Amino acid sequence: xxxxxxxxxxxxxxxxxxGHAVAxxxxxxxxxVTATDVRDQSDLGxxxxxxxxxxxxxxxxxxxxxxxxxxxxxxxxLVNNAGVSxxxxxxxxxxxxxxxxxGVNQTGVLLGxxxxxxxxxxxxxxxxxxxASICGAASVxxxxxxxxxxxxxxxxxxxxxxxxxxxxxxxxxxxPGWIRTPLTVGQTDELNAAFLDATPMGTGGEPTDIADAxxxxxxxxxxxxxxxxxxxxxxYLAR
Amino acid sequence: MDRLTGKVAVVTGGAMGIGRATADLFAEQxxxxxxxxxxxxxxxxxxxxxxxxxxxxxxAWDRLIxxxxxxxxxxxxLVNNAGVIxxxxxxxxxxEDWERVLGVDQTGVFLGMRAxxxxxLAQRSGSIINLSSAWGVVGSEGVAAYQAAxxxxxxxxxxxxxxxxxxxxxxxxxxxxxxxxxxxxxQPAEKNAEVVALTPLGYGAQPRDIAWxxxxxxxxxxxxxxxxxxxxxxxxxxx
Numbered sequence: 001x002x003x004x005x006x007x008x009x010x011x012x013x014x015x016x017x018x019g020h021a022v023a024x025x026x027x028x029x030x031x032x033v034t035a036t037d038v039r040d041q042s043d044l045g046x047x048x049x050x051x052x053x054x055x056x057x058x059x060x061x062x063x064x065x066x067x068x069x070x071x072x073x074x075x076x077x078l079v080n081n082a083g084v085s086x087x088x089x090x091x092x093x094x095x096x097x098x099x100x101x102x103g104v105n106q107t108g109v110l111l112g113x114x115x116x117x118x119x120x121x122x123x124x125x126x127x128x129x130x131x132a133s134i135c136g137a138a139s140v141x142x143x144x145x146x147x148x149x150x151x152x153x154x155x156x157x158x159x160x161x162x163x164x165x166x167x168x169x170x171x172x173x174x175x176p177g178w179i180r181t182p183l184t185v186g187q188t189d190e191l192n193a194a195f196l197d198a199t200p201m202g203t204g205g206e207p208t209d210i211a212d213a214x215x216x217x218x219x220x221x222x223x224x225x226x227x228x229x230x231x232x233x234x235x236y237l238a239r
Numbered sequence: 240m241d242r243l244t245g246k247v248a249v250v251t252g253g254a255m256g257i258g259r260a261t262a263d264l265f266a267e268q269x270x271x272x273x274x275x276x277x278x279x280x281x282x283x284x285x286x287x288x289x290x291x292x293x294x295x296x297x298x299a300w301d302r303l304i305x306x307x308x309x310x311x312x313x314x315x316x317l318v319n320n321a322g323v324i325x326x327x328x329x330x331x332x333x334x335e336d337w338e339r340v341l342g343v344d345q346t347g348v349f350l351g352m353r354a355x356x357x358x359x360l361a362q363r364s365g366s367i368i369n370l371s372s373a374w375g376v377v378g379s380e381g382v383a384a385y386q387a388a389x390x391x392x393x394x395x396x397x398x399x400x401x402x403x404x405x406x407x408x409x410x411x412x413x414x415x416x417x418x419x420x421x422x423x424x425x426q427p428a429e430k431n432a433e434v435v436a437l438t439p440l441g442y443g444a445q446p447r448d449i450a451w452x453x454x455x456x457x458x459x460x461x462x463x464x465x466x467x468x469x470x471x472x473x474x475x476x477x478x
Contacts (some may be wrong), residue, residue, distance in 0.1 A: 058334060090349065090399050091356040095297050098349055102341070106387060110329060110337060117330040139397035139466060148345065151394025152387040156329070158378030159386040163328050227378055 002219035005030030008072040009218070010064065012055050012112060013082030014048075015039040017181030018131060021207030022079050022214050023048055029215055031077065034068055055082045055108030065115040074123055077218045078116040080109045080153075081131040085183060090144035098145045105149035106156075113160055117169070124168040127218040130157045131210070132173045134236050137229065140194075154229055161227030170226040172217045177233025178204040200235030242458040244269030247311045249303070251294050251351060252321030253287075254280040256420030257370065260446030261318055261453045262287050268454055270316065273307055294321045294347030300354035313362055316457045317355040319348045319369045319392075324422060329383040337384045344388035345395075352399055356408065363407040368456050369396045370449075371468070373416045373475050393468065400466030409465040411456045416472025417443040439474030 009026045013019035014035035020043075023035040027048050035044055036053030044050055051067070053060050068075050084104045086097055109130055120126030135143060136150035153173060160171035178184060178195040184204070185192075196204060213232045216222055231237045248265050252258035253274030265272045266286040274280055275292035283289060288310075292303050307314050323343045325336045348369050359365030374382055375389025392412065399410040417423065417434040423443075435443050452471045455461050470476055 089402050090395070091353055091360060091403075093349070093353065095346075095350070098346065102345070102391075106341075106391070107337065110332070110383070110387065113329050114332070121330065136394065139394075139401040141398075141402040144349070144395060144398050144402070147398035148349065148391040148395040152345070152391035155375055155378070155386045155390025156383065159380075159383050160329050160378075162378035163380045163383075164330075 002029050002215050002221065004077075004215070004219065007031040007076040007218075008068060008074050009033045009077035009079070010068060010075060010116070011035050011079040011081060012053065012108070013037055014044065014050070015041045017183060018176065018179060018207045018210045019079075019081040020044065021211040022081060025208070025211035025215050026077065026218070032072060034064070036064060037082070055112060056103040058111050061111045061115045065118060069119055075116055075119040076126055078112055078126070078128045079131065079214055079218075080112045080128070082108055083131065085143060085146050087142050088144060089142050093144050101145035102149050105146065106152045109153055109156060113156070113171070117164065120169050121164070121167050126169040127222075128160060128169065128171040129214050129217050130171070130173045132157075132175050132229070134175050134177050134231065134233050136173070136175055137231070137237055157229075158227045165226055170222070172222075172225060172228045172230060174210060174213050174217070175229055175231040175233060175237070176205065176210050177231065177236040179210060180204050180206055198236060198239065199233070200239060203234065205232060205234060240267065241269040242454060242460070243316070246270045246315040246457070247273075247307065247313050248316035248318065248457065249273045249275055249307060249314065249355070250318040250320060251275045251292060251347070254278045256422060257415065257418060257446045257449045258318070258320040259284065260450040261320065264447065264450040264454055265316070265457065268458075270457075271311055275303060276321070294351060295342040297350050300350050304354045304357060308358055314355055314358045315365055317351055317365070317367045318453055318457075319351045319367070321347055322370065324382065324385045326381045327383060328381045332383045340384035341388050344385065345391045348392050348395060352395070352410070356403065359408045360403065360406050365408040366457050366461075367399065367408065367410040368453050369410070369412050371396075371412045371414050373414055373472050376414060376476055397466045404465055409461070411464060411466070412468045413449060413452050413456065414468055414470045414472065414476070415444060415449045416475040418449060419443050419445055437475060437478070438472070439478060442473070444471060444473060
């Protein structure tokens with residue numbers, strides 16, 4: 001296991017699924033973790049600081065990072081995981097729904113990186129991991145806004161990687177395939193079966209599979225890794 | 240000379256630069272072209288009509304498409320070319336500039352596709368061409384909002400390609416590298432020289448180089464091409 005003792009981490013969308021697993025794994029590795037979500041996070045361990053947080057709200061981002069700065073004086077790890085999906089096809093997608101999804105998945109990531117950079121640049125170190133999706137690289141029918149926003153996350157990650165590499169800050173993206181989470185379990189059996197059929201391994205992943213990848217990317221073992229898209233997808237994108 | 244004969248095309252941002260060259264070339268190739276832009280092309284390309292359009296305005300899109308249908312009875316080609324840029328990095332970009340760039344470069348493409356799909360799905364044919372950028376693929380310093388939006392365009396294109404392939408509508412992305420346009424003319428000479436120096440061919444493109452790619456994707460000779468990314472960059476991304 002990676003030793004993240006002494007590292008200060010912030011994970012968004014941590015109430016369940018991938019974010020929950022990431023926050024837990026970082027804390028287990030010794031990091032001081034602040035976990036945020038708009039939903040209830042009471043089942044996260046006591047050793048994780050939880051906070052209510054809407055990632056589309058710039059003022060709330062400032063408050064969250066101010067709080068971390070006051071308590072720890074630094075921020076080493078940011079995991080932008082909060083995300084929403086929407087299944088509308090492009091021709092029937094409302095502008096309102098478009099803005100809702102782009103707001104969380106894309107603008108939320110910008111706001112998070114911008115605030116994290118506020119602490120990471122002066123300290124000249126930091127690791128950012130943005131959770132994208134196989135939909136950031138491949139395509140399925142429907143989910144139009146989700147697609148657009150996840151592609152944007154990949155280019156924003158590369159932009160951050162190139163822009164801040166010389167300041168000691170790394171930025172990478174993880175592209176989960178089909179992962180067993182409340183979000184995917186809530187999808188139609190048909191959609192889930194289609195994803196699993198298209199996954200060479202034939203099975204879905206667990207949230208811990210993504211957490212393991214995140215732990216590697218934020219650890220010093222990945223010190224030379226930046227601007228990367230890391231699929232954790234059972235081979236989905238390799239088809 | 241007649242590769243687009245009988246086709247009706249809308250080109251956004253058609254008053255200058257890549258859009259203007261595309262409108263010119265489409266008209267030369269026999270298409271009926273509507274140049275949609277905030278400003279009028281001066282001089283007007285021969286054989287084209289002008290329609291005032293703010294691509295961020297969803298009602299204006301509906302009106303434009305209604306007008307095209309009233310005048311020509313169909314819509315065969317949409318080129319989503321209108322774009323703006325901002326040079327700030329993630330740490331500095333203001334919410335206002337972020338929204339402005341996403342509004343034109345990303346939401347504008349979504350709204351254009353949605354509006355064009357109305358006649359295209361009904362007539363069960365059509366070709367949509369979205370302009371991304373080499374900065375929608377690889378990371379650069381600064382230009383955070385532009386990178387996010389151009390990445391999103393690639394995702395949205397592939398999403399639409401997969402979603403509407405069986406409805407006879409093709410959707411592709413064109414990825415220009417450095418092109419000599421009013422947009423790049425306004426950039427600092429050193430910045431332009433830097434990108435051109437990185438270009439294996441050693442010189443920048445003219446707008447017509449990109450327009451020829453659009454002709455190919457608009458014409459029937461590309462009938463089996465959808466969800467594709469046509470890179471016209473002098474080798475920039477191949478490095």
